[in-house]
Structures are given as C-alpha cells and as structure tokens.
Amino acid sequence: MSDLHERARELDAADPLAGHRAEFALDEGTVYLDGNSLGALPAHVPARMADVIGREWGELRIRSWDESGWWTAPERIGDRIAPLVGAAPGRIVVGDSTSVNVFKAVVAATRLAGEGRDEILVDATTFPTDGYIAESAARMTGHRIVPLDPADIPGAAGPRTALALVNHVDYRTGRLHDLPGTTAALRAAGALAVWDLCHSAGALPVGLDAHGVDLAVGCTYKYLNGGPGSPAYLYVAERHQAAFDSPLPGWNSHADPFGMTPGYRAADGAVRGRVGTPDILSTLALEAALDVWDGVDVNAVRAKSLALTDFFLECVRAYVPEGRVVSVTPEAHAERGSQVALSCPDAAAVMPELIARGVVGDLRRPDVLRFGFTPLYVGFADTERAARVLADVLAAAS
Incomplete structure (x- = not known):
C-alpha cells in the first residue's frame, strides 16, 4: 500500500x-x-419527483400553479442559487437553457450600453455555443465581434466596447479567469461584463454583487447537480433591472401576464428574464437537488x-x-x-x-x-x- x-x-x-x-x-x-x-x-430527488408527478400534477393538476408554488418557482429557485454565486435575492431567475440566456444577456447588454458602442469582446477560448450566439447577436444588432484571449480583454476595452462575454472557467483547460479584475476594467471603460458561470457555480466563490458584474448566466446540471438538461439561470444586477430590455419578451415576463394584452409591458425585477411557460418537472427536480447545499x-x-x-x-x-x-x-x-x-x-x-x-x-x-x-x-x-x-x-x- x-x-x-x-x-x-x-x-x-x-x-x-x-x-x-x-x-x-x-x-x-x-x-x-x-x-x-x-x-x-x-438521492432524495426521485421521491420528490414522484410526489410532483403523482400528486401535484396527477391530483392537483392546474391548481398546482398556485397551491404548489409552480408559478413562483423560477424566482424562488433563483434565490436559492444566489448565495452560491454571491448574489442578493431578487437578482436571479431560473429558466430556459444556457444558450437562450446567453442570447438574452448579450443582446440586452448591447441595449444597456447605448449608441456608439459597436463592438462585443468575446473570450476566444469560449465554449463554442457562446461564440455562435454572440456572432448571431452581433449580426442582429449591427455590432462586430472581437475575439480575444481573456487575459487581454481588460486592456482592449475602450470607448467602442459595448460588452465582453467571458467564461469564468475555461471548459477545456480548467483555467480560472480574473472575474474581479476584468469586470472592473470593463466598467472603467463604460462597458458591461457578461459572465458564463457554467464551470464555476457550485465549485468556487463567484461574488457577482461584490465585484460589480452586470449580467451572468449559468447552467445547473454540472456542479449544482440539477439533472440532465435542467434549466439555466440569468443574473441581472439590481442597477440594471429597470432598464433591462430582453430580446425575448414573453407572457411570463409581462407585468400582467394573465391580462393577455397585445402590448408588452415588462414586469419589475429579475422576472423580466422569463419568457414562456417554465419546464416545471425539471425545474422542481433542480429545486430538490439544491437541498444538498443547505448549510x-x-x-x-x-x-x-x-x-x-x-x-x-x-x-x-x-x-x-x-x-x-x-x-x-x-x-x-x-x-x-x-x-x-x-x-x-x-x-x-x-x-x-x-x-x-x-x-x-x-x-x-x-x-x-x-x-x-x-x-x-x-x-x-x-x-x-x-x-x-x-x-x-x-x-x-x-
């Protein structure tokens, strides 16, 4: 031995x-x-899901949107994830895939950045989908993509920079990038920081609020153990919530979702990040899985x-x-x-x-x-x- x-x-x-x-x-x-x-x-998730399927769906059926708390699950679970990434309650909403949330965050960041800022800095070593979506968002919004090594992003940010999209941890090498320093440099240049936390949330402290991150996205099926394809999440800093203009407005993010009015009026807070009806089964499996983080x-x-x-x-x-x-x-x-x-x-x-x-x-x-x-x-x-x-x-x- x-x-x-x-x-x-x-x-x-x-x-x-x-x-x-x-x-x-x-x-x-x-x-x-x-x-x-x-x-x-x-280990406890199967029993919880048996109750969700057998009682909440099977017996209560549509009543579960209110009686079982289905309607508020995206924000409720967001508040449970918040301490794991250093965010206060009310700043994270759960739903959709990481890819969809990257699209929301990138386009919304171009709108928050304002006119005259026509470039998007992108982590050149990023997970491929982030790059694909950033390129598509750039075509839609008239911006240009500037691929860079993450270490070079702070020095490259300037008056034309709208945002930088960066992975907190490189999916291939495991390299941890400098979130505090990069975020501070972008903010000093008048640009926004959008971070992908897929390979860091649940593995290390992130400090979204403390470091002044503007927007962040992440998946929940890696270190958070939410299950295959479990819903992702979107973080919107409190200072941006009133102006956050999602490129995917849906009835779930409407200020009066059941009014069914033809004109869109965004809800307050992180709810603006919602789009359509949440995937309740995988969402509630995630909620149960997060119990392992208690304490x-x-x-x-x-x-x-x-x-x-x-x-x-x-x-x-x-x-x-x-x-x-x-x-x-x-x-x-x-x-x-x-x-x-x-x-x-x-x-x-x-x-x-x-x-x-x-x-x-x-x-x-x-x-x-x-x-x-x-x-x-x-x-x-x-x-x-x-x-x-x-x-x-x-x-x-x-």
Missing part, C-alpha cells in the same frame, strides 16, 4: 465535507470525475476543490511516467477551477479504458483527458485511485 494511498485515507477522515457524499446516489465501485459535465443524482459554505467547497486537484496532480506525477501526460490546467490556485485537464496523445483510446475500469472522466478532442472534482461527493481516495488506474491504463497501452 503506497504512502499516497494512506494519506488519502487520512485526508478523507479529516474532511469536513465528507458526510455529504451519502446524499448522492453513487456506485462505490466507480470514481465519478465527470460532474463538470453532469452532476451526480442527489454548505462555498469557501469550504473551494478549499477542498483545490486540495483535491493538488492531490490528483501529485498522484499523477508519482504514478505516471514522465512525459506520458502533461497538465494543461494551471498550477496556481488563483488560475484554477475545479478540474484537471491532461494532454495525452492516446486520449481517445485511454478515456474509454478508464471508464471501463471504473474511473469516469471525459474526452475533449483531440488529446485532452478531463477530470472534474465535485467536492461534495469526490474524496481523496477517489482521487488517488483515479491516478493509479490512469497509470495502469497508460502502462498497458505502451
């Missing part, structure tokens, strides 16, 4: 978050390191995340022969999210073999093995085992 194996056991025994693992439906024979794509199922300090989550990723890199260096894999995830804590990405020439063959041996990560073509560390249910023994199995798979391949 290796020293690293023993140290992993000691670290798990001292881990203040270790007890949360029991709240998830996990196979003890599997090391699940793909929570940065799809979070594990909180959890995001700072403790961040501390464990860094400890896990540090330990994984240490184990990889100890077990894997030098040169077989290279980490493309930054070593510096201030630049690292909650995943480790390893460049490996045989990645396309290695990842399926890892999964067959019970270590589940994912592949980003052509050569990146990606491992996500979800501190609520991933432990140090999982981390050590994953590195050891990776070494075995690479040895067998050679």
Whole structure:
C-alpha cells in the first residue's frame, strides 16, 4: 500500500465535507470525475419527483400553479442559487437553457450600453455555443465581434466596447479567469461584463454583487447537480433591472401576464428574464437537488476543490511516467477551477479504458483527458485511485 494511498485515507477522515457524499446516489465501485459535465443524482430527488408527478400534477393538476408554488418557482429557485454565486435575492431567475440566456444577456447588454458602442469582446477560448450566439447577436444588432484571449480583454476595452462575454472557467483547460479584475476594467471603460458561470457555480466563490458584474448566466446540471438538461439561470444586477430590455419578451415576463394584452409591458425585477411557460418537472427536480447545499459554505467547497486537484496532480506525477501526460490546467490556485485537464496523445483510446475500469472522466478532442472534482461527493481516495488506474491504463497501452 503506497504512502499516497494512506494519506488519502487520512485526508478523507479529516474532511469536513465528507458526510455529504451519502446524499448522492453513487456506485462505490466507480470514481465519478465527470460532474463538470453532469452532476451526480442527489438521492432524495426521485421521491420528490414522484410526489410532483403523482400528486401535484396527477391530483392537483392546474391548481398546482398556485397551491404548489409552480408559478413562483423560477424566482424562488433563483434565490436559492444566489448565495452560491454571491448574489442578493431578487437578482436571479431560473429558466430556459444556457444558450437562450446567453442570447438574452448579450443582446440586452448591447441595449444597456447605448449608441456608439459597436463592438462585443468575446473570450476566444469560449465554449463554442457562446461564440455562435454572440456572432448571431452581433449580426442582429449591427455590432462586430472581437475575439480575444481573456487575459487581454481588460486592456482592449475602450470607448467602442459595448460588452465582453467571458467564461469564468475555461471548459477545456480548467483555467480560472480574473472575474474581479476584468469586470472592473470593463466598467472603467463604460462597458458591461457578461459572465458564463457554467464551470464555476457550485465549485468556487463567484461574488457577482461584490465585484460589480452586470449580467451572468449559468447552467445547473454540472456542479449544482440539477439533472440532465435542467434549466439555466440569468443574473441581472439590481442597477440594471429597470432598464433591462430582453430580446425575448414573453407572457411570463409581462407585468400582467394573465391580462393577455397585445402590448408588452415588462414586469419589475429579475422576472423580466422569463419568457414562456417554465419546464416545471425539471425545474422542481433542480429545486430538490439544491437541498444538498443547505448549510454548505462555498469557501469550504473551494478549499477542498483545490486540495483535491493538488492531490490528483501529485498522484499523477508519482504514478505516471514522465512525459506520458502533461497538465494543461494551471498550477496556481488563483488560475484554477475545479478540474484537471491532461494532454495525452492516446486520449481517445485511454478515456474509454478508464471508464471501463471504473474511473469516469471525459474526452475533449483531440488529446485532452478531463477530470472534474465535485467536492461534495469526490474524496481523496477517489482521487488517488483515479491516478493509479490512469497509470495502469497508460502502462498497458505502451
């Protein structure tokens, strides 16, 4: 038994978050390191959904919009997500997909920025859909796209900049970008900051209000464990809510939704981010899933995340022969999210073999093995085992 194996056991025994693992439906024979794509199922969600389907839908039917609180779910759940991303109540609404919310945020930001600002700075390493939507929004609004490395955005913002769309954590490498500094630079230039939090919310503190972020979007099926395709969310800073002009006005965001009037009049607050009828089943599954966050300090989550990723890199260096894999995830804590990405020439063959041996990560073509560390249910023994199995798979391949 290796020293690293023993140290992993000691670290798990001292881990203040270790007890949360029991709240998830996990196979003890599997090391699940793909929570940065799809979070594990909180064990109590099936019973909650059985009640939603059998009683709220099956028995109460349409009465559940009022009696079961379906109508207010998008804002109610937004208020539950708010502390995890550093927002006050009333600033987040849940609904639609991340892609739809990116479109709302980008177009609304061009309108908030005003005339004379005709450029949109876009994270050149962004998740592809964000780039696609930004380009479409630019064509619709007459703006031009300026792709940049996120580190160059603060220096590039100027009098023509309407907004910058940036990923808080790079989906491929796990690099954590400078949200406070970039937001401050954009604000100083008179531009708006729109952040994609898909790979950071639930893994590390974000501080939307504290850092003056204008608009933000995020998904809920990764570190927030809301389930496949669970609804995304939109954050609108309080100072922008009265002027927030959504490019997708719908009856759900109308000041008098049941008046069914032909003219649109936007509701107050974050409700402006709603569009049509919310997907109640997935929305309520998300609400139940968020119970696992009750009493959890995001700072403790961040501390464990860094400890896990540090330990994984240490184990990889100890077990894997030098040169077989290279980490493309930054070593510096201030630049690292909650995943480790390893460049490996045989990645396309290695990842399926890892999964067959019970270590589940994912592949980003052509050569990146990606491992996500979800501190609520991933432990140090999982981390050590994953590195050891990776070494075995690479040895067998050679």
